[in-house]
Amino acid sequence: MIKVTGLTKDYGLRRAVENLTFTASKGEILGFLGPNGAGKTTTMRILTGYIPPTSGKVEIGGFDIVDKSIEARRLIGYLPETVPLYNDMTVFDYLMFMANLRNIKQAEDRVDEVLEMVHMEERAEGFVGNLSKGMRQRVGLAQAILHKPEVLILDEPTIGLDPAQIIEVRKIIQELGTEHTVLLSTHILSEAQQVCNRLLIINKGHIVAEDTPEQLQSRLTGSKHITLRVRCGAEDMVPVIHDLPGISSVRLMDENTLEFETSVNQDARPDVARAVISSGLDLLEMTQDTMSLEEIFLQLTRDDFPVLPQESVSASTGEELEEKEE
């Protein structure tokens, strides 16, 4: 549904997005992750036809967003970062206005239906200006899903919502994600992990990683990190543990604590536990950390981190672009 090739956007001399290439197919929820200023909003604005790309191509459902803008825009539901609402209209009137612009048949029924979906039916006759931040966000979402769009683009959809509403909105997104293509940007990594089928981590305008949340985790972790706490005499354990199979870099942290690494595809904990007990020490605690998405994110968006998996893809699109310029 969404096909982005070699997308680049310059704001004057500043390059906001460089050579982005990705696709999203029907029934997929693609998460767009990145620190502030990574180019998430810029990319979404280009995808929705609000601003044109400097170079590269965006196709929505086969329609080019620049050449066949209106056709492509018909397929898109978009919730921008700042929720676009008219404060002087009632919720119902606002949605009716948007429904009319979207040329929806039986607009009133559809507006009622959508209001129910976002649990705003009681505030339908209230003015948008009097709504709380969370309610505004929900009305914005209602506007985006009015016309049952093939492609739903949401720029930080859960921002400003309370926990119950966040769960509600995520549920809506997941429901929509079964039939539509959803592209959502977020700061909240656990959200991305829960909701998205696939993640796209973007930093300084580049894609630094693209994979499922699980794959990202296992690929980047490489090793498991185990912390062991015993009562006294941890020092004596260092050579014992070091001799166990599959264990590397054993470090003594203090008189009670040891840290070591094991390989991913092996659980060394039972062996370690037995070794501790048979040495006559008291095992107090043993914890195994897998790398959280937070850590992956921080690692990938670190300034010195090399651009990871996209090399093959971006190289090929680079050639395509050169051909075009010729």
Add this chain to the structure above:
Amino acid sequence: MKNIWYIAKKEYASLFNSPVAYVILLVTFLTLGFFFWIEINYAVQYQQYVPSMSNTFSLLVFPLLFFAVPAITMRSIADENKSGTLELLLTSPVRDWELIIGKWLGCLFFFLFTLMVTLIYPLVLNTMIDKGIDFGLVFSGYLGVILLISAMCGIGVFISSLFNNQIAALFATLGVLILFWIISAPAQLFQGSVTADVLTYLSLTEHYYDTFLTGIIQLKDIIYYLSFTALTLLMANISIDIRRWR
């Protein structure tokens, strides 16, 4: 095409959600009513004086419209831009020109409504004069004012599309309107030359005071106002386009 109607309707309705529209209506009707009352009293005192609508029209054009038009058009696009709703409209399946024309039409509707209320003056005047008033003159007066407002709203919508700030749009529009009002003044310096003709031709009000107001409807004046409107709306469209490419 339907989109134009939806946008115009929304624009018109939202004008009445702000106090500006009511203030403008109040000031307009108070001023016009007061002058109309003076006109009639004057006619009652001096029997030879025949009261007419032309003073009322002149007053409506300047200063009332010169302030009312910028106040109405200032928010049309600048406000959408500021509140982020322009992003919504420009990403919905609405063509840029549909948006522009819708906005312009919404503003024009407001003034058509205002003018409709002022129809009461000629009707009152008609009952006061024995043989009745010349409705041809009234018609040409109104036609001219509508054309003039159309051009003025075009300027207003265009300038509003340049700004994020309503107040900036208000004063810029006022400035441009005044410029197109006084532009014919320096014509006297170049009397008889082409420059003088061009300057006089460009003036927004020259095409009204000596023609429509005196009952003369000329094609060239109609074309002037219509092409003025088209040009300003085209410029607004370009301005939106540039905004995208920036």
